[in-house]
Amino acid sequence: MTTGKARRLSKILREGRMLCVPMDHGVSDGPIRGLEDINKIVKDVDEGGATSIILHKGPIKALKYQPNLGIIMHASASTSYGPTPYYKVLVSGVEEAIILGADAVSLHINVGANMENDMLAKLGRVADEADRWGMPLIAMMYVRGENVKDQYDPELIKKAVRLGGELGADIVKAPFTGNIETFKEVVRGSLVPVAIAGGPKLDSINAVFKMAKAAIEAGAIGVTFGRNIFQDKNPRAVVKALGRIIFNNLDVDDAVRTYNEESNS
Numbered sequence: 675m676t677t678g679k680a681r682r683l684s685k686i687l688r689e690g691r692m693l694c695v696p697m698d699h700g701v702s703d704g705p706i707r708g709l710e711d712i713n714k715i716v717k718d719v720d721e722g723g724a725t726s727i728i729l730h731k732g733p734i735k736a737l738k739y740q741p742n743l744g745i746i747m748h749a750s751a752s753t754s755y756g757p758t759p760y761y762k763v764l765v766s767g768v769e770e771a772i773i774l775g776a777d778a779v780s781l782h783i784n785v786g787a788n789m790e791n792d793m794l795a796k797l798g799r800v801a802d803e804a805d806r807w808g809m810p811l812i813a814m815m816y817v818r819g820e821n822v823k824d825q826y827d828p829e830l831i832k833k834a835v836r837l838g839g840e841l842g843a844d845i846v847k848a849p850f851t852g853n854i855e856t857f858k859e860v861v862r863g864s865l866v867p868v869a870i871a872g873g874p875k876l877d878s879i880n881a882v883f884k885m886a887k888a889a890i891e892a893g894a895i896g897v898t899f900g901r902n903i904f905q906d907k908n909p910r911a912v913v914k915a916l917g918r919i920i921f922n923n924l925d926v927d928d929a930v931r932t933y934n935e936e937s938n939s
């Protein structure tokens with residue numbers, strides 16, 4: 675029998691792989707470049723072939739059409755200028771995600787931050803709630819905060835990823851370690867599938883595709899790229915090209931060709 679959670683996972687994944695575009699930055703940073711018109715950017719990545727997007731509840735309500743991709747409602751937040759920017763508080767829950775027709779929920783956890791214990795407690799409670807409702811949960815597990823020297827330390831990322839699975843997440847999003855071999859260790863130690871975060875805007879589209887390809891080779895199920903998609907001059911082309919890597923297992927050169935062809939069409 676197909677469960678509700680399995681059906682919803684099939685909405686945010688394609689053949690078990692993920693090409694997700696987080697657009698939750700409006701809470702932490704305001705209407706940054708690329709997210710001024712939420713309907714336009716959602717339409718662009720939808721047409722490009724993304725499997726899912728991540729939005730807070732407000733932008734989900736603001737959508738003027740029903741996209742074909744899956745919608746993940748983000749349920750935690752902080753601002754970049756508040757007194758505790760690493761401390762993510764709950765701003766919604768699973769029931770609201772169901773009311774809004776979302777296909778999954780996500781939470782951001784900063785392991786190593788001063789309020790880590792409270793964020794972990796919330797992750798555990800939301801995971802239980804998500805299980806009761808058959809709702810997939812994506813845990814964004816970052817190593818950030820007052821007690822962290824290197825947020826890309828492979829050993830710390832490996833522990834954070836494992837922690838997300840231990841507390842009930844169905845998928846974990848985490849930074850790429852920058853190395854295929856070390857990220858293989860991250861994936862090997864995880865209880866659940868792992869997708870990589872995009873991080874800051876990279877200098878070139880080639881670098882974006884190289885990171886995605888390395889993550890797939892290391893065993894990641896895909897990417898959750900925000901700025902490196904919605905701040906590009908042609909987000910639709912980036913998504914289309916990333917799909918060649920994630921779903922077709924093609925190389926970086928092919929992705930670059932796809933990007934150029936789509937941009938010039």
